Amino acid sequence: MNLFTSSMLLTLLILIVPVMASNFNIYTKNSYPNYVKTMVSYAFMTSLIPTIIFIQSGQDMVISNWHWMTIQTMKLTLSFKLDYFSMIFMPVALFVTWSIMEFSLWYMHSDPNINRFFKYLLMFLITMMILVTANNLFQLFIGWEGVGIMSFMLIGWWFGRADANTAALQAILYNRIGDVGLLMAMAWFLFNLNTWELQQIFLLNPTNTNLPLAGLLLAATGKSAQFGLHPWLPSAMEGPTPVSALLHSSTMVVAGIFLLIRFYPLTENNKTIQTTMLCLGAVTTLFTAICALTQNDIKKIVAFSTSSQLGLMMVTVGINQPHLAFLHICTHAFFKAMLFMCSGSIIHSLSDEQDIRKMGGLYKTLPFTTTALIAGSLALTGTPFLTGFYSKDLIIESINTSYTNAWALMLTLIATSLTAVYSTRIIYFALMGQPRFPTFILINENNPLLINPIKRLLVGSIFAGFLISNNITPMTIPQMTMPTHLKMTAIAVTLLGFIVALELNLATQNLKFKSPSNSTKFSTLLGYFPTTMHRLQPFLNLLASQKVASMVLDLTWLENILPKSISTFQMNTSMMISTQKGQIKLYFLSFLITLALTLLALKFV
Amino acid sequence: MNPFALIIIMLTVVLGTLIVMTSSHWLMVWIGFEMNMLAIIPILMKKYNPRSMEACTKYFLTQATASMLLMLAITINLVHSGQWSTMKPLDPTASIVMTLAMAMKLGLAPFHFWVPEVAQGIQLSSGLILLTWQKLAPMSILYQISPTINSTLILTLSILSVAVGGWGGLNQTQLRKIMAYSSIAHMGWMTAAMMFSPMMALLNLVIYIILTTTTLMMFMMNSTTTTLSLSHTWNKTPLLTTAILATLLSLGGLPPLSGFLPKWMIIQELTKNDNIILPTFMVITALLNLFFYMRLTYSTSLTTFPSTNNMKLKWQLNPTKTTIYLPPLIILSTLILPLSPMLILLE
Numbered sequence: 027m028n029l030f031t032s033s034m035l036l037t038l039l040i041l042i043v044p045v046m047a048s049n050f051n052i053y054t055k056n057s058y059p060n061y062v063k064t065m066v067s068y069a070f071m072t073s074l075i076p077t078i079i080f081i082q083s084g085q086d087m088v089i090s091n092w093h094w095m096t097i098q099t100m101k102l103t104l105s106f107k108l109d110y111f112s113m114i115f116m117p118v119a120l121f122v123t124w125s126i127m128e129f130s131l132w133y134m135h136s137d138p139n140i141n142r143f144f145k146y147l148l149m150f151l152i153t154m155m156i157l158v159t160a161n162n163l164f165q166l167f168i169g170w171e172g173v174g175i176m177s178f179m180l181i182g183w184w185f186g187r188a189d190a191n192t193a194a195l196q197a198i199l200y201n202r203i204g205d206v207g208l209l210m211a212m213a214w215f216l217f218n219l220n221t222w223e224l225q226q227i228f229l230l231n232p233t234n235t236n237l238p239l240a241g242l243l244l245a246a247t248g249k250s251a252q253f254g255l256h257p258w259l260p261s262a263m264e265g266p267t268p269v270s271a272l273l274h275s276s277t278m279v280v281a282g283i284f285l286l287i288r289f290y291p292l293t294e295n296n297k298t299i300q301t302t303m304l305c306l307g308a309v310t311t312l313f314t315a316i317c318a319l320t321q322n323d324i325k326k327i328v329a330f331s332t333s334s335q336l337g338l339m340m341v342t343v344g345i346n347q348p349h350l351a352f353l354h355i356c357t358h359a360f361f362k363a364m365l366f367m368c369s370g371s372i373i374h375s376l377s378d379e380q381d382i383r384k385m386g387g388l389y390k391t392l393p394f395t396t397t398a399l400i401a402g403s404l405a406l407t408g409t410p411f412l413t414g415f416y417s418k419d420l421i422i423e424s425i426n427t428s429y430t431n432a433w434a435l436m437l438t439l440i441a442t443s444l445t446a447v448y449s450t451r452i453i454y455f456a457l458m459g460q461p462r463f464p465t466f467i468l469i470n471e472n473n474p475l476l477i478n479p480i481k482r483l484l485v486g487s488i489f490a491g492f493l494i495s496n497n498i499t500p501m502t503i504p505q506m507t508m509p510t511h512l513k514m515t516a517i518a519v520t521l522l523g524f525i526v527a528l529e530l531n532l533a534t535q536n537l538k539f540k541s542p543s544n545s546t547k548f549s550t551l552l553g554y555f556p557t558t559m560h561r562l563q564p565f566l567n568l569l570a571s572q573k574v575a576s577m578v579l580d581l582t583w584l585e586n587i588l589p590k591s592i593s594t595f596q597m598n599t600s601m602m603i604s605t606q607k608g609q610i611k612l613y614f615l616s617f618l619i620t621l622a623l624t625l626l627a628l629k630f631v
Numbered sequence: 632m633n634p635f636a637l638i639i640i641m642l643t644v645v646l647g648t649l650i651v652m653t654s655s656h657w658l659m660v661w662i663g664f665e666m667n668m669l670a671i672i673p674i675l676m677k678k679y680n681p682r683s684m685e686a687c688t689k690y691f692l693t694q695a696t697a698s699m700l701l702m703l704a705i706t707i708n709l710v711h712s713g714q715w716s717t718m719k720p721l722d723p724t725a726s727i728v729m730t731l732a733m734a735m736k737l738g739l740a741p742f743h744f745w746v747p748e749v750a751q752g753i754q755l756s757s758g759l760i761l762l763t764w765q766k767l768a769p770m771s772i773l774y775q776i777s778p779t780i781n782s783t784l785i786l787t788l789s790i791l792s793v794a795v796g797g798w799g800g801l802n803q804t805q806l807r808k809i810m811a812y813s814s815i816a817h818m819g820w821m822t823a824a825m826m827f828s829p830m831m832a833l834l835n836l837v838i839y840i841i842l843t844t845t846t847l848m849m850f851m852m853n854s855t856t857t858t859l860s861l862s863h864t865w866n867k868t869p870l871l872t873t874a875i876l877a878t879l880l881s882l883g884g885l886p887p888l889s890g891f892l893p894k895w896m897i898i899q900e901l902t903k904n905d906n907i908i909l910p911t912f913m914v915i916t917a918l919l920n921l922f923f924y925m926r927l928t929y930s931t932s933l934t935t936f937p938s939t940n941n942m943k944l945k946w947q948l949n950p951t952k953t954t955i956y957l958p959p960l961i962i963l964s965t966l967i968l969p970l971s972p973m974l975i976l977l978e
Contacts, residue, residue: 596798596801596919597801599798600798600799600800600801600802601802602798603795603798603799603802604747604798604799604800604801604802604803604812605802606744606747606748608748610688610689610692610745612744613693613744613745614692614696616741616744617696617735617741617742620731620741620742621700621731624727624731624784625724625727625728628727628781628783628784629723629724629727
């Protein structure tokens, strides 16, 4: 018992020390980045202790430390919820972060601000830990905003580049839209349940949860780049590769899904929200997979792949399988981070070339990176008994055998095959064939700072699925029996994708590129989404507001309605009354009519 | 005109009005009206030009028609009640017809078309008599039949008159036409008051006569008939500019001048009888009246109206026109308001 809480708090404390050290200038030696990396590895090892204790004994723990304030009847404390989700996620996140930090020692070694870079990465990790272990929505919101801010600072790391700045702003804006949903959920919980503590929310089990769950869904859409609020994720590739590996593949973007998973006791009672999540996730996964097919930047392809997997996680939550989604989060972290690190290795080796059309033939010159890339892609597509299989295949089986929306299922299956397609594309263009880059570059991947992290994550990509899924406590009953054709669906579509992609690439290798068809344009322009939403929407808004302000308010209300209308009315009336023809005949006619009408009206009506 | 003829004609005019005001037999009333009308025709024709002829003809036709309607009303009353006395209440039909006849004589809307044209076609002095003295007789008849007047009818006439008087005057630069529309509007106020308190109508009539007399006399002093020539007053008789300012604003009903007194009393009487919309409307249209009076004062007293420079260099000669009682009239038309507590004597 005591070991559980103390080692948990020790983990968190170990992470905070380097930040404090850099703030108060305590650490005076030169190797601050190395120090940070070592501290993260110590934190990882320390966090294994509570995880193993949890797996062995199966008991949750809530640490409520410090009573912050009480607002009328609501008590806000600093409280950590150490349950199934946070206990398993923490070591995974720390492991991946450790590897990425070692990788960025190699990748960013020529950067003069490397100390600050590591401090930002560490601050991001701390806020992510706060988010994951939060027991009340307020603390979760602190972590939520914290990861958003650190994402902004890290995407705009090379702030001299205009594209990086706009990408950082875009990330903040889209996240902010999602934050509105989270705030709405918090407000609803405050008004209706008088609490922000997760225990009390689940205990009270409210019945009309459409509004807060919609708010949480909006928050997840923003943070996890679901369709509608997704453009920021590909744009976030403007940041350095370690940032992409850590934030935008493994940890930050899963925060939205994590939030939905945390609230599974509420979502399992609300069919509407489940359907919404299912459809949204299905659309996301297919749409981003289509967009990934024609990208030429290796990091963007991996980014869209991340987005597609996030859609898959949303689909899983939508069929009421939060634990499977969580398992996918954990396994996905391994191979996605490794894919990004391999991309970083390739980019750095080709002296910052990111276009796959200018790579090629790297499997002879970068053998280790090639191995890792292929193993990671196979894990991503769900090759049997690699890491991805244990989560992805289970998800596909669950979708196939659950009583759900067939259209969403179809989209998910198509997206699964497209996963294989774009993975093949990366492998084909980057690794196979003849080199298409200039020959003056010396390619050397012998640095242990590069090899060791990739090696660790490679081992993780191959074995972590097996290890994790065999050691966690089963929270749901997996589907045991199903017809053979349903069980083979995932493998079948993946193989189909691989074969089609390889054939197409080989067949069209030496053909001339014709002008793009409509489907190609759809994919290249990312579904026209950024074009319309980033340009058309603000333009229409500003045009409407200009019209309202100048035409409606200024010209019409202030000028025309009272002043001009009164003056024209008076002028017209006076002209009408005072212009007389002067013919006495007409006057007498009017007198006659008046007389007749008056007598009629007053005597006989 | 031959002075003897003028005196006889004037006396006939006065006699006609007095007969109307004092007789108790309806036939005598009609006779009085006819005498009045026939006698005033030569006065309107002081100058022998087609314009005056036309004005006289129009006046004659309308007044004759009105007298015929009056005769019709008297006959209807005779048939229904069998007597000619003015003291007895009128039969309702006769009352309607008689009200319409009086409205024609006064120039209330919708019988107002002749007033601006007749006023424009005649001399200023004739216009003075037309607009002031000629109103006495019909108003006295309305006063006498006021208990039996159909309220819908008279209020309709009144609303239309104040509206026509307000909007019609906006488009004018000829002073006689402005005074004509002003008379239409004031007649509208009087008939509205007649409904609830005839005494206030008489008060309005008296003050209106004083104001109109003052104004027209001031116009006569400089022989001005247009706004343009009125705007040269500062050059001809500078003292008059102030007087014109005060009198015109009083005519518009601006406190604390005397023109405000009848309006105030009438609004009070109307609101005492739970009538809110009618006085609101009448006051709003009185604003239109005030606007064109202010336009006159603006061009006369407050600014130097644009004109050719030759017009600005008049010789200051001794005045030859005689203006009777102009100073007391000016005082009366501006400073009566503090005497309003004396109205308690009317209760």
